[in-house]
Amino acid sequence: MSPRRLTMSTFEGRDAEIELLKSMFRVGDELLFVQNGPPGLNSNLEPCSIHFILKIMGLAELAVQLPPGYPSGDSAAPVKPFMTLRLLPSAQTCEMNERMLSTRFNSWLQGAANTGEPVVFAAIDWVRDELANWKSPDSALSSQLEDLSLSAMKGPVVCLWIVSHHIRSPVKRRLILEWAGELKLGGCSMPGRPGLIVAEGDADNADEYWRRIRGLQWKHIQLRDREVFGNGEYNILRFPEGFYELMMAHQSRFSWLNARGVSSEQYKIVFGIPGRLPH
Known part of the structure; x- marks a missing residue:
């Protein structure tokens, strides 16, 4: 070398x-x-x-x-x-x-x-x-995750954007996934610093999810935005396939979210800086 x-x-x-x-x-x-x-x-x-x-x-x-x-x-x-x-x-x-x-x-x-x-x-x-x-189809988590559709929603649909100082604890990461499956929410968790949780689904279930998440012990955690389906640019479900954890470098986060209909302006609301796609 x-x-x-x-x-x-x-x-x-x-x-x-x-x-x-x-x-x-x-x-x-x-x-x-x-x-x-x-x-x-x-x-x-x-x-x-x-x-x-x-x-x-x-x-x-x-x-x-x-x-x-x-x-x-x-x-x-x-x-x-x-x-x-x-x-x-x-x-x-x-x-x-x-x-x-x-x-x-x-x-x-x-x-x-x-x-x-x-x-x-x-x-x-x-x-x-x-x-x-x-992964075995009869695992507990797989059995909890079901396809989401607007017709299955009984009330308003929202998308929560939750930012934590960091997400690292295996226990918290497991609960983030398990609770999302139990409450039939779509979305994702991106561990790291800062950590990001996006939860999409029935408004009552999403609010219950946020209540449980913020009840855990965090250094700092905040609900940055609560989008309501049908308002502004939010007019298609972004995570109809369920909820999952992603290991992703910070610079790759916006590209992945943008492919699911998240705009640069929405990214700015959550992180304070506009999202930029790689040249």
Whole structure:
């Protein structure tokens, strides 16, 4: 690796990704940093490599090594991370094929890493999507989540935008999902700092959801907006498929929400800055 490539911006990009991971995963439990790489990973990397293991959905482990120069930001000379995906014993009930999953992941990573951009969060999302597709259909959470439609709503429909100083606790993350399923709400939870919860559905159920959420112990949490369906730009359901958790870098949040009909102005109401799409 040429010394000129190891610029301050390179290290800042990698450090920013690590700090965001720390805000989303519980260090020592879901996120474990280690000094020496596990078998199967490249062990000849320079001393400033970072190695960690992520537990994802309690079903899989993703071992990651970020080498010097990652992310390069240059598709002509990408510095690729080393990642190994394996299933945990708890995944046996889901009848997943570890070899097939690993092969598909490696194929995806090969293409994603060629951009030279950070890929850790994209890898997490890829694994989570695959696990969700394989997850046993009789799990408690899956049985609670039902398709939402306007015809099924008995009263007014609202969309709540809740912002927390951070969302990291596994217990809170579990309750956020379970209560949304119980109350038949669509939406999403985005752990990290700040944390975001969007809850859409029957007004009475949504208000009950907010009552429960704010009753938990938080450093700071606020209901930033309560949109009423049919007012202004809010005229289509944004989350008819249910409620789920997303691991997403801050700069990717607006792009994802915008694809579901959320405007830059609405994003500004919630976060104080207008949403911007990547060029």
